[in-house]
Amino acid sequence: MLTGAPGAGKTTLLDAASGAGLRTSPEVARELLQRPGGMELRESDPLGFAEAMLDAHRREFERHGSAQDSGQGEANPVLFDRGFPDVVGFLEVSGLPVSPAIDRVCRELRYLGPVLRAPAWAEIYRQDAERIQNWEEAIASDEAVTAAWRRYGYDPIDLPFAPVDERLRFLRDLL
Template sequence: MNRFVVISGCSGGGKSTLLAELQRRGHAVVAEPGRRIIQEESLRDGRTVPWRDMAAFLRRAMDMALADLADARSESGWVFFDRGLIDAAAALQGLTGNPLLAAPGGGHRYYRRVFIAPPWPEIYRHDAERRHDLDEAITEYDRLLRTYPLLGYEVLLLPKTDVSARADFVLNALNGS
C-alpha cells in the first residue's frame, strides 16, 4: 500500500494549517517544496523564485519533490505531503505547454486519494512566499482539479471547517479505504 498522501489545492486554502495538525497528531509531514525554495532563495537574494524565473523555480520544485519521495521511504505510517511532484509538473506544463505529466504520474505515485483544498477567500492571505492574488490561486486550483483525475487519482475536496474536523476528515477517508 502506498502511504504517501498529497494535500494539494488552492493556495491559501488552509493546507499548511491542516498539515501542522496532522503532524501534531503524530504523522510524518513533508513541507511544501515551493515555500522551502523561496525561503532558501530569499536568504541569498537568489533568482529561483516564481516572480523572477518561474520555469527554473518549478524545475527545482520537481527535483525537491523527487528527493522528498525518496527521503519519505524511511518513514512508517502515513506520510503527508504539502503539495508534491504533480503540482510542480502541472504548473510547468501549464507554463511551457510541454507534456510533463506522464512521468510523474507513472513511476512516482502517491496514494490513490488526493485531498484538495478549495478556494477559501475568507482565509486567503498574502505573505512573503505567497505573492500571487486569489484569482491566480483559483486558476492553479482549477488546473490541479483537472490534472489529478487525469492521472488516475481520486480527488476528495477538503471541507471548509475547523482544522481538527479537516484532519478527522482526512484520517477517516484514509482509514476507511
Template structure:
C-alpha cells in the same frame, strides 16, 4: 506508495495549517518545497521566484527527493503538494512533454486519494512567499483538480471547516484514527 497522501490545491486554502495539525498528531509530513525555495531566494536578496520553468524544476527535484525519503519509512506520510504538482507547473510552462510527465507520474506513485483544499476567501492572505491573487488561487485549484483527475487520481475536496474538523475528515477518509 499506498501511505503517501498528497494534500494540494491553490494557495491560501489552509494546507500548511492542516499539515501542521496532522504533524502535531504524530503523522509524518513532507513540507511544501516552493515556500522553502522562495524563502531562500529572498534571504539572498533575489526575487521570490526564478523563471517559471526553473522554479518548477527546482520544486520537482525537491519533491522527488522528499518522496524517496518517505519511501524509506513505513506508515502514512502527508505531502504538502507532490511530484504531480511540479509536473503541472512544467506543463503550464510548456516545459515537459506528456510522455515525460507520464513517466514521472508512474515512477512516483502516491495513494490514489488526493486531498484537494479549495481556495477559502475568509482565510486567504498574501505574504512575502504567497503573492498570488485570490483569483489566481482559484485558477490553480481548478487546474490542479483537472490535472490530478487526468492521471487517474481520485480527488477528494476537503470541506471549509475548522482545522480539527478537516483533520478528522482526512483521517476518517483514509481509515486512520
C-alpha cells in the same frame, strides 16, 4: 497527500496532522521560495523553478520510501504537502509546456492513499511573502493543479470548509 488552492489551509492542516502524530512532508515550493534567490528564480525562470520543485518533491518522495508500510505490515502514511502533479499545474497556469521528463515522473512515481484537495476559500485566503497570487490567480492555480492530478489518474477528495480540527478528523477518517 494535500493539494489545492494557495492559501486554502493546507499548511495549517499539515501542522495539525504533525502535532497529532502523523508523518508529514512540507511544501517544497515554499521552502524554495524562502531560500536566497528563490523568489527571483520563480519570477525570472519559472521553468527552472518548476524543475527545482520537481527535484525537491522527488527527494521527499524517496526520503519517505513507499510511505505506506512501516515494515511491520501496518500502514504508516506520510502526508505530503503537494506533489508531482502540482508541478504540472504550476507549469500550465504559467503558460509553459510540461516536459516529457516531468510527465514521466508523474506517471511513474505514484502516491498511495487519498489525495485531499483544499479548495479555494475566500474567507481564509491571505497573500504573504511567498503566496503572491491574487484571488483570481489562486482560483486558476487550484483549477490547474486539480486537473493535473485527475489527468494522472488520481481522484482528489475535497476537504470541507471547516475549522482545522474538523479537517483533521476528516483526514484521519480517510486514512
